[in-house]
Structures are given as structure tokens and as C-alpha cells.
Amino acid sequence: MSDVLDFHLDDLVAANADSEYVEQRFWSGDLMVLAEHHTTADDSHSYVVAHDGSITWGIPGKPQVAAFKVSRDPILNTFTVEASYHATVPFAQNWLIEHGCPPERIARVGDGFMTPADNLTVQVEQQIRESGSRYEVLDSQTWDIDLCETWTLTHDSHADQVPVRVFLEEGNRDARTYTMREGAFADEVTARHWLGDRSSQLPCPPEFRGEATALRTRAAFARSGGASAMPKAGVDAHRTPPAGTTHRPNPERSM
Structure with a gap:
């Protein structure tokens, strides 16, 4: 598991305005990866659960766990990204499973937590x-x-x-x-x-x-x-x- 968030978007462009907004909204320095799964098929995906440290400086009580689903199309050189916030890791994992992530691939949180x-x-x-x-x-x-x-x-x-x-x-x-x-x-x-x-x-x-x-x-x-x-x-x-x-x-x- 990587300590640095990487959606593997090199040389890809956002497929729509929503994906571009989400991708530009986050700074990797604010995000600590808790669990992740990446595929490398023709239509590859990334599923990531991360703690967003920037939330701790915002409105008190807001959810701090972010779930990301990224889909990459190497033929069109495009990507889409969706994000959802949750209070705890299991709810973030549930969201990713509902969005296509194999349950066993996202269930384990990395060491050190x-x-x-x-x-x-x-x-x-x-x-x-x-x-x-x-x-x-x-x-x-x-x-x-x-x-x-x-x-x-x-x-x-x-x-x-x-x-x-x-x-x-x-x-x-x-x-x-x-x-x-x-x-x-x-x-x-x-x-x-x-x-x-x-x-x-x-x-x-x-x-x-x-x-x-x-x-x-x-x-x-x-x-x-x-x-x-x-x-x-x-x-x-x-x-x-x-x-x-x-x-x-x-x-x-x-x-």
C-alpha cells in the first residue's frame, strides 16, 4: 500500500467537467491512504479510501474519510473520478463496493493505523x-x-x-x-x-x-x-x- 495518493492519471485528461473539478479539488498532501485497490485492465480503475486532513480545519464535525473511484480509458486518454465523504472507513468501503470494487480488495486497512x-x-x-x-x-x-x-x-x-x-x-x-x-x-x-x-x-x-x-x-x-x-x-x-x-x-x- 502506498503512503502517497496516486490515481495514475499521467497523460490523461478529464472526460467531463465534474471529474475535472474533483481531480483539481484535492491536494495529495492532505490525503492519507487507508485502503486502496488498482486494476490494470484496458478499462482500468482505482478505488481508494483516504483520510482528508484538510477537513480538520473546516467546519467541526464534518466527515473526514474520502472514498474515490477513478476510471481510466487508455484508448481515449481520458479519466472520470467520483468522490464521496463518510464518517468512518466501513461506510467508505461500502460505497466503493457498491461502485464496483471487489469487497476483499478494499477491506483491509494498511498498517500503522x-x-x-x-x-x-x-x-x-x-x-x-x-x-x-x-x-x-x-x-x-x-x-x-x-x-x-x-x-x-x-x-x-x-x-x-x-x-x-x-x-x-x-x-x-x-x-x-x-x-x-x-x-x-x-x-x-x-x-x-x-x-x-x-x-x-x-x-x-x-x-x-x-x-x-x-x-x-x-x-x-x-x-x-x-x-x-x-x-x-x-x-x-x-x-x-x-x-x-x-x-x-x-x-x-x-x-
Whole structure:
């Protein structure tokens, strides 16, 4: 995996105005590659997930993970490029998979970034990554200072009950790990109230409750038995962003 973003556009020109705008909008120095896949067929493609450091200096809370799909036509010497922003890496990977990237080629994040703290995090991320168009993103917030927390508010089209889902990612800089948890709510108002209040645990989805509880119990038992410290799970986090919180670049985050 390359540390430098390269769409392999040498001697190619944009096929349309939208692609030209997207290509000129980004500076490679702002983008840290997290995952990528490139093909070299006649109609070659690049699929890239990257952290956009420039976002940390903009409006607080905006998504910082960019997904890029580039298509190159060597016969016409042209390219097209599409970009989409997401709060966390699994949603960016999902977007690329929906746009033609082989799932197994974009699933792995490069070395040197935060890693999942537990099996439940791995399971929830895979669920998002392979969900297709299941989740409609309603809102998201990213804090990369103090809290190192990101949430994505969605509507789950596969849920018969409590269809509003919150995916809460919480990082632990000291351990260089993060957790991802899914919460289920009856409606958007209730979900937003929980996000602002945090006086109760994140409600577990009913279809996932038994397995999630078992995983949490095993993690708690390991901690009480003297195992190496793990970050506090997002379901136990009652913290809210401190007043006046501002963004700072945090390239070590896995997103």
C-alpha cells in the first residue's frame, strides 16, 4: 500500500467537467491512504479510501474519510473520478463496493493505523461494509480531539422494529485501538436525544442482542482478570463533546 495518493492519471485528461473539478479539488498532501485497490485492465480503475486532513480545519464535525473511484480509458486518454465523504472507513468501503470494487480488495486497512479492539468491532464493521444500500445515512459527527469519537446516524431498511441505527466509533489513542458499536432506536428524535444525553447505555439491536451481550461479557471478564487494558466500549461512554471543542489534525486515527 502506498503512503502517497496516486490515481495514475499521467497523460490523461478529464472526460467531463465534474471529474475535472474533483481531480483539481484535492491536494495529495492532505490525503492519507487507508485502503486502496488498482486494476490494470484496458478499462482500468482505482478505488481508494483516504483520510482528508484538510477537513480538520473546516467546519467541526464534518466527515473526514474520502472514498474515490477513478476510471481510466487508455484508448481515449481520458479519466472520470467520483468522490464521496463518510464518517468512518466501513461506510467508505461500502460505497466503493457498491461502485464496483471487489469487497476483499478494499477491506483491509494498511498498517500503522488504529486497530479494532475486539471481535464485536470487527463484526459490526463487516456488517456495514457488506450492507449494500441497507443503511441510509441521516447525519454524522466526528470529534478528533479529546473524545476521538465518531457517530453515524442511519435508517436501517432491513429492520422491522427500532429501524434508526447509530454506529458509534470510539478511539483509544494510548492503546491505538478503537471500538465500533451499533445502537437501535424507534425514531430519529429518540436517537438524537441519546446522542446528546448519554445517561444510559447504547441500546443494542434486538436481532444482535444475545451475541453482543456475550462478547461484552467476555471482554469484561478478561479485563477483570488482569488482561491488558482495553478501551472503554462505546456503549459505556456517557461523555459529550466539551464546550468550545475544536478540530485538530489526527492522522493516526483509523477512522
